[in-house]
Amino acid sequence: DGGITQSPKYLFRKEGQNVTLSCEQNLNHDAMYWYRQDPGQGLRLIYYSQIVNDFQKGDIAEGYSVSREKKESFPLTVTSAQKNPTAFYLCASSSRSSGGAIEQYFGPGTRLTVT
Amino acid sequence: AQKITQTQPGMFVQEKEAVTLDCTYDTSDQSYGLFWYKQPSSGEMIFLIYQGSYDEQNATEGRYSLNFQKARKSANLVISASQLGDSAMYFCGFSLAAGGTSYGKLTFGQGTILTVHP
Numbered sequence: 001d002g003g004i005t006q007s008p009k010y011l012f013r014k015e016g017q018n019v020t021l022s023c024e025q026n027l028n029h030d031a032m033y034w035y036r037q038d039p040g041q042g043l044r045l046i047y048y049s050q051i052v053n054d055f056q057k058g059d060i061a062e063g064y065s066v067s068r069e070k071k072e073s074f075p076l077t078v079t080s081a082q083k084n085p086t087a088f089y090l091c092a093s094s095s096r097s098s099g100g101a102i103e104q105y106f107g108p109g110t111r112l113t114v115t
Numbered sequence: 116a117q118k119i120t121q122t123q124p125g126m127f128v129q130e131k132e133a134v135t136l137d138c139t140y141d142t143s144d145q146s147y148g149l150f151w152y153k154q155p156s157s158g159e160m161i162f163l164i165y166q167g168s169y170d171e172q173n174a175t176e177g178r179y180s181l182n183f184q185k186a187r188k189s190a191n192l193v194i195s196a197s198q199l200g201d202s203a204m205y206f207c208g209f210s211l212a213a214g215g216t217s218y219g220k221l222t223f224g225q226g227t228i229l230t231v232h233p
Binding site for chain 2: 045
């Protein structure tokens with residue numbers, strides 16, 4: 001079955017620790033994205049990558065870092081510099097467009113709690 | 116920067132009735148796409164429907180249709196024959212088409228919580 005996997009579903013960390021969230025896709029998609037969602041809010045883009053070994057900052061990149069060494073994988077590190085890391089994190093991917101805008105497909109998300 | 120507005124924090128509908136969820140957007144670009152996603156309480160985001168800015172006909176996918184009024188910059192989602200399983204958060208999204216400076220970035224509205232009553 002093709003899809004996007006994020007693990008773990010729930011993650012707990014102590015304040016001051018870096019934590020890495022995994023995102024893997026087997027859809028052969030070129031582009032991958034990370035979003036953050038706070039309770040009752042919409043999604044905000046953290047980082048995105050259109051191609052391997054390249055990525056761009058989204059709207060709220062401060063305190064986060066990413067890497068894109070493989071097409072299938074786009075891990076997100078939440079660093080200790082992120083002031084309010086507790087949130088729901090969603091990873092998405094999309095294929096390369098032939099002209100129009102492209103829908104993104106999402107993983108099940110990771111709920112991170114930092115205390 | 117593009118802005119997406121969903122003015123209805125919550126909507127209620129009777130089972131089997133139709134419901135319209137509002138979405139307006141603000142852009143000066145001509146080539147873009149509009150998306151609707153459903154987010155059940157489990158948290159996953161489920162793609163529902165897409166409308167391209169140059170599409171002349173409104174998009175339809177089963178019970179979902181998108182009422183696209185380009186001049187008014189609105190892209191409302193219509194759900195016909197509501198079912199109990201339609202109860203969820205619904206998000207409208209905007210993305211520039213390929214070649215745009217912000218290609219790939221999907222900007223979402225704040226969402227509308229839909230509750231379907233039996």
